[in-house]
Amino acid sequence: MKGQQSFNFQSAIEQLRETFQLDFVGLALVDISKKRHELKWRYVSGNLSTRYRRIVLQSGRGVAGLVFKMGKPIMIENVEAQLDPQDLYNHPIVLFEKLKSFGAMPLFQGDHVQGVLLIGYRKSNKMTEETFEQFKQAIGKQFGPFYLKERMKDDVIE
Amino acid sequence: MTLSNSESLTNLLQKLYGRTTEAMFFFAADGQILSMNEAAKEIIEPGIYKKMLEGDARSICLTCRGYTSEEEQMTCVSCFMSHPQETLTSFQLYLETRDLGVLPYSATYQVIDKEQQISVLMLRNLTQQTQTQEVLHQKLRMQQVILAQENERKRISRELHDGVAQEMLSSLVDLRVLKYMDVNDKALEKLRQTEGSLMRLLDEIRHLSVELRPAVLDDFGLEAAFRTHIKGLEKNYGLYVHLDSDLKKKRYEGEIETVVYRIGQEAILNAMKYAEVEDVYLSLKETKGILQLQVFDEGVGFDVNNFTPQGTGLGLYGMKERVELVGGDLTIVSGAQTGTKVQVEIPVKKERATNENHNR
Incomplete structure (x- = not known):
């Protein structure tokens, strides 16, 4: 969309990774240039595998899918304690990248979620409410062409 | 005397x-x-x-x-x-x-x-006799449950696929027509976004339908159904399943196809959950009237005779039950170093009353 090309997402997420000493940063965007409108991981930094490339994210499934659907951030301080290991295959990015602690937030354009930003550590309990909040503060209200906000109850019914 | x-x-x-x-x-x-x-x-x-x-x-x-x-x-x-x-x-x-x-x-x-x-x-x-009877009873009940579940899944899947998804598709077409009418830029932008959400919703519904029971299985048979399933796995979980099949378009009794498909599905799911691999191999072939399915991986195996199920343990049990339904054999070979191989062999019955063809 407007600005999606001009903004350098790769260098932006790499910068984020460095500033916050993150192990992994991933940015999933809806692709509107093609007809499919698919949500996929487009930009990553600090990845262990390239398996993420195969995945087309489904709204409501997995970490990114849930954030995308609800328009609200998700934070997991300790993957082992908070997510059922039986169910972890439903969160492929967490599994492939061996994330143990992470947060993910929706990126808005207008009233629509157009992307998901995921930041994570491969160590438990490193992502806390505090760090996540600091992180959101640091990014500010805008990330490239996107806005960081939370979907209010009323926004859902448009 | x-x-x-x-x-x-x-x-x-x-x-x-x-x-x-x-x-x-x-x-x-x-x-x-x-x-x-x-x-x-x-x-x-x-x-x-x-x-x-x-x-x-x-x-x-x-x-x-x-x-x-x-x-x-x-x-x-x-x-x-x-x-x-x-x-x-x-x-x-x-x-x-x-x-x-x-x-x-x-x-x-x-x-x-x-x-x-x-x-x-x-x-x-009476202990012995009661036990025998209980096992028999349980087995019959299990078979009924499996059949009922399969039929119900099929019904809902069809409804989603033929009803809901079709309706949605025609709305989508209407919406696209609207794009070419005389609308201003702001409306056009909104239309594009709505089109996007509708398309994802349509995908979601199709996905649900396929997950419940793929219509391809009933319409085109095992090989086609597995191909669809494999494509879905790659898209959703990034898992590669290598299919090797010589069945082509060959069709079997509905019951057999269902069993083979479900076991293949379960075995792949198990590999994905526990084997810690990116590649799973699946082979389908028929030799001398025996239909054979093999699912194997080169990942973390387990001791078949003595293992603590990480999950419910019902997956393996369910596989066995299903194979027995059609008079087949289930073999599971696994070791810590060698990965896991699940093999199913089912005799292909030639003639059977058509009313037993539940799934077609």
Whole structure:
């Protein structure tokens, strides 16, 4: 969309990774240039595998899918304690990248979620409410062409 | 050999009484135990046995846990002891036994001396038979459940695919038409976004439908169904499944196709969950009237004979049940170093009544 090309997402997420000493940063965007409108991981930094490339994210499934659907951030301080290991295959990015602690937030354009930003550590309990909040503060209200906000109850019914 | 004198018959009866495996109790009119044989002594808790010898009326109740009526498994309602002068043949009685807990017995209660009101209770251990029956019953029930589940899934899947998804598609087409009408930029932008959400929603519904039960399985058979499933796995989980099949478009009985598909699905899911691999191999072939499915990976295996299920353990059980439904064999070979191989072999029946073709 407007600005999606001009903004350098790769260098932006790499910068984020460095500033916050993150192990992994991933940015999933809806692709509107093609007809499919698919949500996929487009930009990553600090990845262990390239398996993420195969995945087309489904709204409501997995970490990114849930954030995308609800328009609200998700934070997991300790993957082992908070997510059922039986169910972890439903969160492929967490599994492939061996994330143990992470947060993910929706990126808005207008009233629509157009992307998901995921930041994570491969160590438990490193992502806390505090760090996540600091992180959101640091990014500010805008990330490239996107806005960081939370979907209010009323926004859902448009 | 005939028994001429009554002496030897008494002798034989004595032996029978002492050595039979059937427990016997003799009762007086008030339910007092007059005598019991060795077999009876053996099944009764020593403490209770002592009390029984004291001759209390109805001391049998100390060990009896009720009989099976049409209403209840174990009940004391209209107990045989409440009508001591009536003969009752063959009913099921539960006794609290020494060491083994409550066991079922096939019982016969007979009055043998009307004048002195003496009766006998004979018990035959039914454990084995009950167990056999229970297993059989459970298996039949399981098969019914599997069939019912499959049919219901098929119904909902069809509804989603033919009904909901079609409706949505026509709305989408309408929306696209709208884009080419005279609308301003702001409206166009909004239209694009709505189109996007609708398309994702449509994908989601199709996905649901396929997950419930792929229509391809019914319409095009096993190979096509697996290909669709594999594509979905790659898209959703980034898992590569390498399919090697020589079935082409060959079709089998609906029941067999369902079983093979479900087991393949389950085996791949297991590999994905536990084997920690990116690649799974699946092969389908038919040789000499045997349809064979193999799913193998080179990941973390497990000890087939002695493992603690990480999940419910029901997956493997369910696979076995399904294979048995169509008279096939399930083999699972796994080791820590070698990965896991699940193999199913099902004899392909040629002729069978078409009404058993549930799935087509």
